[in-house]
Amino acid sequence: MEKKNQLYEGKAKKVYETDDPEVLIVSYKDDATAFNGLKKGSITGKGVINNQMSNLLMQGLEKKGVPTHYIEELSERETAVKRVKILPLEVIIRNISAGSFSKRYGVEEGIVFDNPTIEFSYKNDDLGDPLLNDDHAIALKLCTREELETVKKYAFIVNDFLKDVWKTCGVTLVDFKIEFGKTSDGTIVLADEISPDTCRLWDSKTGEKLDKDRFRRDLGGVEEAYAEVMKRLRQASL
Numbered sequence: 001m002e003k004k005n006q007l008y009e010g011k012a013k014k015v016y017e018t019d020d021p022e023v024l025i026v027s028y029k030d031d032a033t034a035f036n037g038l039k040k041g042s043i044t045g046k047g048v049i050n051n052q053m054s055n056l057l058m059q060g061l062e063k064k065g066v067p068t069h070y071i072e073e074l075s076e077r078e079t080a081v082k083r084v085k086i087l088p089l090e091v092i093i094r095n096i097s098a099g100s101f102s103k104r105y106g107v108e109e110g111i112v113f114d115n116p117t118i119e120f121s122y123k124n125d126d127l128g129d130p131l132l133n134d135d136h137a138i139a140l141k142l143c144t145r146e147e148l149e150t151v152k153k154y155a156f157i158v159n160d161f162l163k164d165v166w167k168t169c170g171v172t173l174v175d176f177k178i179e180f181g182k183t184s185d186g187t188i189v190l191a192d193e194i195s196p197d198t199c200r201l202w203d204s205k206t207g208e209k210l211d212k213d214r215f216r217r218d219l220g221g222v223e224e225a226y227a228e229v230m231k232r233l234r235q236a237s238l
């Protein structure tokens with residue numbers, strides 16, 4: 001597969017075209033941002049970890065019936081993926097209160113919900129990714145109602161799978177954000193990444209944060225936390 005021109009550079013990844021119009025190459029960077037790019041930094045080795053973790057998890061999800069953009073890991077930082085049109089929706093599942101949920105509703109972090117919650121944000125940096133409901137997403141033509149139902153169905157399967165996987169690693173899955181894309185034939189597939197950048201992961205015994213909140217909140221030990229969760233995931237057979 002031949003890497004061609006760069007199509008796009010985001011906050012954490014670059015995307016390249018290839019000689020196959022249906023295939024793109026994603027290249028993971030060590031750059032880290034938070035608060036809509038206000039806070040900038042770098043997490044050494046993050047790109048390698050996020051690439052490898054995302055690929056392992058997406059391969060596991062394929063087996064659970066969730067189609068993904070994953071094709072093939074090409075190198076430590078690069079992966080061939082299906083070309084998709086990203087639905088401009090951030091899909092967030094929460095099992096435990098934290099982050100913007102706690103802030104918005106004025107509750108402490110760590111409340112375990114009886115059932116997972118799902119919410120959507122409009123993926124639009126200029127607007128600060130505002131929260132929206134199903135009807136808003138459809139009114140804005142971000143997707144159809146049918147596509148939204150598919151997205152929701154897949155998102156809860158992703159939650160069940162990730163919760164189980166992380167549990168075997170001694171890690172509690174607090175919440176996560178995923179994104180979906182549409183292939184040229186209209187199939188909805190899981191895209192973007194699943195990594196400590198996009199999940200809240202707490203050590204099951206100590207409650208220690210093992211995700212990007214260490215960067216967001218200046219807790220220190222960021223690289224060590226990413227390496228720790230990756231090590232545990234490798235040890236757990238998927």
Ligand code: TMP
Pocket residue numbers: 092098099100101175176177197198199200
């Ligand atoms: P939140 O509590 O800040 O809304 O975050 C919910 C989850 O989404 C958390 O696991 C972190 C993840 N997330 C992203 O992946 N990208 C983002 O830009 C934000 C704000 C959160």
